[in-house]
């Protein structure tokens with residue numbers, strides 16, 4: 001190899017460029033396994049980090065109750081059996097959220113989750129009890 005060719009292969013600024021496999025790995029988001037029990041049926045989903053569980057389910061053709069998709073109307077209530085979600089922006093009181101209740105439209109997974117849907121009445125009763 002000539003001296004010129006060796007200099008052309010020298011690392012710039014003392015660092016090597018990342019390999020293509022490293023760049024691809026950095027671009028792949030974490031995906032969580034979400035299992036939702038709804039009216040006696042089980043829905044299994046792969047939900048990417050930061051994505052709404054409800055919107056992912058709807059995109060996959062599953063029929064789950066919803067209306068506003070903004071965390072306001074409370075027509076998409078559910079209870080976490082296991083796992084954790086982020087539900088920033090939800091209208092749930094902190095007390096209710098700490099008991100594991102969630103609104104699927106604003107819930108984004110922080111881990112694999114098992115979830116069961118509940119009735120709006122059950123959630124509204126809980127909300128009213130904690131607001132007194």
Ligand code: FES
Pocket residue numbers: 065066067068069070071072073074075076103104105106
């Ligand atoms: S769809 Fe309205 S709160 Fe979830």
